[in-house]
Amino acid sequence: MKTDLQLKHDVEAELEWEPAVTASNVGVEVKDGVVTLAGHLSSLGEKVAAEQAARRVGGVRALVVELEVRLPGQDVRTDEDIAHIARSVLRWTAGLSDGAVQVQVERGHVVLRGAVDWPWQSQTAVRAITQLRGVADVTDRIEVRHTVAPEQISQDILDAMRRHADREARHIQVTVTEGTVRLSGKVHSFAERAVARGAAWAAPGVRAVVDDLTVE
Structure with a gap:
């Protein structure tokens, strides 16, 4: 497991690697695996890119975004x-x-x-x-508008995940409440986590996705 210092270094490095972000404008703090991004960026697109970069880093348990968009003149x-x-x-x-x-x-x-x-x-x-x-x-x-029975949504998601990553599908639990899907369990990489989220969003009747998956 990464220390907070290692995680901070990795997030900063990922921000430097992301061409859409001016990394020097983003401050990174980490406590107990929770990453906080703070600073001022020049566009909403850059803010979204910074958030996505931080989420790509292994070991991030949660992300707090305190970034402010300040548009240039x-x-x-x-x-x-x-x-x-x-x-x-x-x-x-x-x-x-x-x-x-x-x-x-x-x-x-x-x-x-x-x-x-x-x-x-x-x-x-x-x-x-x-x-x-x-x-x-x-x-x-x-x-x-589209509504589907919760059990059908859950089955559609699991079927989709098995088509992409059968091993991981066996360790993922899917619960559905009023169109909100919650994913829980463990996966082996962020790529597999992305597959699970993508499968959930693509399922008919899904209104929101809560990702509680952990990466081993």
């Missing part, structure tokens, strides 16, 4: 401009029907509302808006 946009561009981007995004997602903007903070049939459609909308210049934050309030 040339990237500042009016709320009206952001709303206009965001609506256009969503209209041109494959997999989203026209008008399925509505946009609200206040001081660069975007709230997405609406209803879609599948969880991946909501994720697609959030990713598309996250990369826009001038966006400081995105809140996802999109509802997923």
Whole structure:
């Protein structure tokens, strides 16, 4: 098991390795395997990239994000401009029907509302808006209409995991409550953990995924 000092070094190294992040703007603190990221970044996309980089590091038990987005002057946009561009981007995004997602903007903070049939459609909308210049934050309030019996969701996820990593599927427990999937158990790598999360998100009827998996 890594010490907190080793984990801090690995997270800092991963941030340096991530080309989308200016690592010098991110402070890293670790206590009992819980990693805290703090600092100021120039875009929401960079903030998301920093979070993803930290999560890739083995030994991270939990992640606390205290990163603030401070847009450089040339990237500042009016709320009206952001709303206009965001609506256009969503209209041109494959997999989203026209008008399925509505946009609200206040001081660069975007709230997405609406209803879609599948969880991946909501994720697609959030990713598309996250990369826009001038966006400081995105809140996802999109509802997923598709409903499936919990036992069917659980079986679909386990079947998908067995197709990708049969060994790990035997050690993963899946529980479903009102469309929220909780994954627990142990896997042998972060790649296998990613397979499990991907399988959960792809299953019909899933509204949220809670990842309690541990990497041995």
